[in-house]
Amino acid sequence: MKPGQISETQQLGPMSGFIIPHTMQISIGILSFQQLLSKDSGQDAWLACLIGGLFSLAIMWMILRLLKNEQKFGRADFFSIHQRLFGKWLGGLLNFFVTAHVVLFGVVFLRSYIEILQVWIFPQLSVFTFTILFCLIIWYIVLGGIRIVGGICMLSFIYMIPLYMSTVFAVPEAYFSNLLPMFEHSPASILISAFHTTHIYLGFELMLYFYPFIKRPQLAKKWCYFGILTSMYIYIILMLMATVFFSRGEMRLTIWPTVTFWKSVSFPLLEHVDMVIIIYYMWALLPSVSMSAWVASRFVKHTFPVIKQKYALVGVLLIFVIISVLIKNGEQVKIANDLYGNIGFFIVYAYVPFLLFYQWLMKKVRGKAA
Amino acid sequence: MKLKTLVILLLLALLSSCMPTNIIDDILMVEAEGFDYIGHNQILGTATMPNYVQSGNPGGQGGGLPSTASMMRYVSGITYDGKSLVDKFQPEGQRPLKIGKVRVMLFDKKLAKHGMRDQIDFRNRDPDTPRDLTIAIVEGSTNKLLTAQDYQTQIPISRYVQDMIQQNNEQNYPTSNLSQFIYSYYGNYMDPFMPLIKKIGNHLEMTGIAIFKKDKYVMKVPNKDTFIFKMLFEKFNQGVYDFEFAPKKHIAIRNVHTTINYKVKDGNSSAPDIYAYVKINGQVRQAYVGSISKSRAYRVEKPLEKQMEQKASKLVRTFQKKGTDPLRLGDTVRSFTYNFDGKSWPERYQNAHFHCQVTVNISQTGISQ
Amino acid sequence: MFWKKKRLEETDKKNKPQTIMDLFQHLKENPDFAHFQHQGDHFSCWISFFKTLVDVDYVHRDVFPCIYDEKIHSMKDIQEQLPIETIIRTKDLSMIQSKLLEGYIIIQKNEADTDCLIIPSIKIEGRQIEKSEVETSILGPKETFVESLDTNINLVRKRIPIPQLKVEELRVGKISRTRVSIVYIDGIANVENVNTVKQRISDLEVANLIDATVLALNISDNDNSIFPQFIDTERPDRVSGAVYEGKIAVLVDGSPNALVMPSTIVEFFVAFDDYFLVWHIASLYRLLRLFAVALSAFASPVYIALLTYHYQLIPKDLLGTLISSRSSVPLDPVMEVIVLEIMIELLREAGARLPTKVGQTIGIVGGIVIGTASVQAGLTSNFLLILVAMSALAAFITPNYRMATSIRFIRFPFIISAQMLGMLGIAFCFIFFVCHLLRLTSLGRPYIEPIYPLRVNDLKDSFIRLPYNFQNTRPMVLRPGDVSRMNATRTHKKKGKHKADIDE
Structure with missing residues (x-):
């Protein structure tokens, strides 16, 4: 076995190219993105979802290209690319920044979820208690290795399907005239909304970290695109659902349209479905946070090979707990979310294309030298 | 390994710091709330809690509480507008009061005229309030309606009110619940409405629809016009329309299916044209003797259509005069118009031309000729 | 740990007889040990056996007449004349000892002579093959395994009459040296799996092995998991079905249970009857069992969570x-x-x-006491009584008893967490169990296999059972040596083209 190669028993099947990026994208943003998008583009916000999704597809193509080019130089992941292209120190620093973003990814979702829990179900729930409990579970998952994280993603995908299906309950009470007139908004305002979709589409870039763990990556390629298309489809459906279900003014006031929608639905044997759904959403949260913990602990292992990943993991989870506790109120959660979205936009939609270009440049330069 | 597990278990036990519990038989669940405006931003609030324990435990002649252990039935008191009644009444509560299962909220006409901004804002903010809550305006005092003891029925008043309104919503009354109300209240170019109820003697009655302009009550659609209102508002399939084709001569049509379609022309002009196409598929339920038979059914259709069209136009005319839009015509115009001019809409609404075309099809006339 | 092992070895050494005389000396203390000299005219020898272990009838009828015969002059003659297929001649003391204790007859020329003939004459004492009692079924075979290994292997072999059926025998137990047989079909079973099983069993350090379930507990992948990782069954038909699939069966002498490995979690909810019913009904029964498991795990925790924290979720009419x-x-x-x-x-x-x-009386008394008296005494509510009774019933729908007890146990963590955090606690507990299941393996194969890793192909015989003409590949989780069960094109070809009646 070549050094840097991962044994087959530790690897994921090609299908995970579909499951993992998709479940990374689906997380807490799904509950609240409609408000933000409809602010600028009203009933045309679904177009913004579409545009955001197509952009993400293009970025996915770049990511796969980047990784494929890298394969002949050893292990093809973000950390190795950085170190190869920028040297040990600068590369290490860049690795630190991107990892910090991934940690933010996990923490922001975790903290937003706690906020929702506190608002909707348990006002008295302590952030500390919840994060500790949650991190214990994350610890248990990540300790099982990437395959278990992949399994959690898989199950999360399966468990979420009924929730997507449930949007049909909006149909009897829908006002489809809310979607009319179509294409009313200017391209500029739709693009602004499309910019806001970064928050929900982010997550697929984690492909950069776990790519070496995918068996037969060339097979996984089409699954990757398919995963993003699925997320896009789900977001468009949810956006349409919120548009037809809420009047414009109502949407402006509703912080979590998806949950409020659920609050209006009731079954003969179950009322206040919103509470069940919120707790059920823990499954959407689980893959993102565990993957984030996995990536962060992997960064530690990559940079300081002395430290075993299982010890690094404990440190990472402690950081999760500390940051979560430090975020005190809803306003700070919002700030953290914005920070995460903006940095993510920069890293994924600007830096990744640059990196691809730089890689190509280096190939030319070094190719000539050699 | 053992030690680690033990530490984790201990941690779990410590962490689950006591969450406040709501054990169902140790709380009082408010099922109906009533608000009476008494001037100067003060309201008289009433909350009722059903007394489930009254019947006792059928099998439980033995130990425990006596089977007649009865709870408080209602509380009432004066507070400022927009205050959560549960918090206000807690000091009077025998047990913690909880709002999560509230079914009905009633407001009196005076409060509706005063404006319900604070009330609605609070309901929309509270995660505990269900969205399918039944809301209604009471003619008279809500306090009296909720606390009266002389009803024919023994079931809790909250349930009585809710059942009545919900089943009427499926027939001649337009669908109304908190969700609908909030939709119209916060939506642009539309106004909300609520059903009107009244206590008459030993029972309750629906008396019409209360139409709002934003948060203030402006007018009432009487009981006899609710079919017309609902016909223009949504498609439905269970109403009954009483047609007086000649003085004192009635035919009652049971609606089998009604659909409504809107078309708008010149949405941004100073006087937009709104076309409403209504299709009614109906059965004759009762008829003045000799006025109708299977072969002559079509003869009734034309005058019926005409009357309905007139009534609909008149209803919309009234709404326009009052400047209120419970039929969401403004929103319909918006959806048909690119770059809809929303600012001038309130004035243009008054001038809008409403055209209504009703097509009635009487499919059955009953089992006898 | 260390010194324990050492001590065991020491005691072993101390007890080990040095010469054959020591052995006899030692055994003579037992009243059922027969050790005597046969003094014939032509030939004399020492005969020793356990009266309780050998088939005395057989010895008297067939063995002794032959030995006492005039034609016999030497040990070699016995070996040639005695009408038995295998007579071992050995000088190995430990072998002599173990054979003696299994019911063989030892024949020596002189008492102190280590050179012995070992003649098999084992008495098979045990139950008759009976109807199944643990895994009962209405349709299909009723035979069950008994406590004798040979009978059990016979039951399996007659269902798999092919030369490729391998039965390998190992000895387990420092003291007991219990016979353990590994049964599989060569060429179908995965070689890696077979080696893993062999290695795990031969590496096992136990003093004695009483039952197959003990073996299962000792060689499972995760000893601390509450979920059984190998199926134990008393039905030979189930075992042979599994062996045909490419699984490995392990039989232990003295145990009426066979282990089937590797197994996935869904197999624990499969009753063998499912294969005897038409596929729609079988699938429905399987889904019913799954629902029962969910009910039994969640009914009472959800009751606690709703009544303690989330009164909002309870339907108005309830x-x-x-x-x-x-x-x-x-x-x-x-x-x-x-x-x-x-x-x-x-x-x-x-x-x-x-x-x-x-037991029946207790059942009735308990039913009445719990059913009415506890409600009347105000100890529990009627509603909960129904829930708990239903979930107790549901837990035992699981065909496998060990799994059923696990399912019964599972609710207690749920109950505690529901009390601590309501629905959130239930969710936490559920996630924990799911992660645990994700991490579990059976013989190194993923435990919740058709779900993760997702193998759509294996779903055909998991939560639902598709018709037999869909079942022409063996489960992928086993990585069988031969993937296809039968010729796929031929199974899909219907027996004669069926013509619709409307076309006459």
Whole structure:
């Protein structure tokens, strides 16, 4: 076995190219993105979802290209690319920044979820208690290795399907005239909304970290695109659902349209479905946070090979707990979310294309030298 | 390994710091709330809690509480507008009061005229309030309606009110619940409405629809016009329309299916044209003797259509005069118009031309000729 | 750990007889040990055996007449004349000892002579093959394994009459040296799996091995998991079905259970009857069992969570019933549930331990006491009673007893976490169990296989059972040596083209 190669028993099947990026994208943003998008583009916000999704597809193509080019130089992941292209120190620093973003990814979702829990179900729930409990579970998952994280993603995908299906309950009470007139908004305002979709589409870039763990990556390629298309489809459906279900003014006031929608639905044997759904959403949260913990602990292992990943993991989870506790109120959660979205936009939609270009440049330069 | 597990278990036990519990038989669940405006931003609030324990435990002649252990039935008191009644009444509560299962909220006409901004804002903010809550305006005092003891029925008043309104919503009354109300209240170019109820003697009655302009009550659609209102508002399939084709001569049509379609022309002009196409598929339920038979059914259709069209136009005319839009015509115009001019809409609404075309099809006339 | 092992070795050494005389000396203390000299005219020898282990009839009827015969002059003659297929001649002391203790006859020329003939004459004492009692079925074969390994292998072999059926024998137990057989079909079973099983069994360090379930506990992948990782069954038909699939069966002498490995979690919810019913019905039964498991794990925790924290979720029409039935109960929902669960658990345990006749009485008495008296005494509510009884019933729908007990146990963590954090606690507990299942392996193969890793192909015989003409590949989880069960094109070809009646 070549050094840097991962044994087959530790690897994921090609299908995970579909499951993992998709479940990374689906997380807490799904509950609240409609408000933000409809602010600028009203009933045309679904177009913004579409545009955001197509952009993400293009970025996915770049990511796969980047990784494929890298394969002949050893292990093809973000950390190795950085170190190869920028040297040990600068590369290490860049690795630190991107990892910090991934940690933010996990923490922001975790903290937003706690906020929702506190608002909707348990006002008295302590952030500390919840994060500790949650991190214990994350610890248990990540300790099982990437395959278990992949399994959690898989199950999360399966468990979420009924929730997507449930949007049909909006149909009897829908006002489809809310979607009319179509294409009313200017391209500029739709693009602004499309910019806001970064928050929900982010997550697929984690492909950069776990790519070496995918068996037969060339097979996984089409699954990757398919995963993003699925997320896009789900977001468009949810956006349409919120548009037809809420009047414009109502949407402006509703912080979590998806949950409020659920609050209006009731079954003969179950009322206040919103509470069940919120707790059920823990499954959407689980893959993102565990993957984030996995990536962060992997960064530690990559940079300081002395430290075993299982010890690094404990440190990472402690950081999760500390940051979560430090975020005190809803306003700070919002700030953290914005920070995460903006940095993510920069890293994924600007830096990744640059990196691809730089890689190509280096190939030319070094190719000539050699 | 053992030690680690033990530490984790201990941690779990410590962490689950006591969450406040709501054990169902140790709380009082408010099922109906009533608000009476008494001037100067003060309201008289009433909350009722059903007394489930009254019947006792059928099998439980033995130990425990006596089977007649009865709870408080209602509380009432004066507070400022927009205050959560549960918090206000807690000091009077025998047990913690909880709002999560509230079914009905009633407001009196005076409060509706005063404006319900604070009330609605609070309901929309509270995660505990269900969205399918039944809301209604009471003619008279809500306090009296909720606390009266002389009803024919023994079931809790909250349930009585809710059942009545919900089943009427499926027939001649337009669908109304908190969700609908909030939709119209916060939506642009539309106004909300609520059903009107009244206590008459030993029972309750629906008396019409209360139409709002934003948060203030402006007018009432009487009981006899609710079919017309609902016909223009949504498609439905269970109403009954009483047609007086000649003085004192009635035919009652049971609606089998009604659909409504809107078309708008010149949405941004100073006087937009709104076309409403209504299709009614109906059965004759009762008829003045000799006025109708299977072969002559079509003869009734034309005058019926005409009357309905007139009534609909008149209803919309009234709404326009009052400047209120419970039929969401403004929103319909918006959806048909690119770059809809929303600012001038309130004035243009008054001038809008409403055209209504009703097509009635009487499919059955009953089992006898 | 270390010194324990050492001590064991020492004691072994001490007890080990040095010469054959030592051995006899040692064994003579047993009253059922026969050790005597046969003094014939032509030939004399020493014969020794355990009267209780050998088939005395057989010895008297067939062995002794032959040895006492005139034609016999030497040990070699016995070996040639005795009408038995295998007569071992050895000088190995440990072998002599173990054979002696298994019911063989030892024949020596002189008492102190190590050179012996070992003649098999084992008495097979045991139950007849009986109808299944643990895994009962209405349709299909009723035979079950018994406590004798040879009979059990016979039961399997007659269902798999092919030369490729391999039966490998190992000895387990430092003291007991119990016979353990590994049964599989060569060429179908995965070689890696077979090697893993062999290695795990031969590496096993135990003093004795009483039952197959003990073996299962000792060689499972995760010893601390509450979920059994190998199926134990008493049905030979189930074992041979599994062996045909490419699984490995392990039989232990003295145990009426066979282990089937590797297994996935869904197989624990498969009753063998499912294969005897038409596929729609079989699939429905399987889904029913799955639902039962969910019900039994979640019914009482959800009751606690709803009544303690989330009163909002209870349907309006149910509120009255719930509150009035709970109004005379002084306990919190959680205590109420625990009291009732423990009562049911006591009843179950008592029913299992008591003799059948008394057990029935206890069942009735318990049913009445719990059913009405506890409600009337205001200890529990009517509503909960129904829930708990239903979930107790549901837990035992699981065909496998070990899995059923796991399912029974699972609710207690759920109950505690539901009391701590309501629905959130239930969710936490559920996630924990799911992660645990994700991490579990059976013989190194993923435990919840058709779901993760997702193998759509294997779903055909998991939660649902598709018709037999869909079942022409063996489960992928086993990585069988031969993937296809039968020729796929031929199975799909129908017996003669069926013509629709409307076309005459």
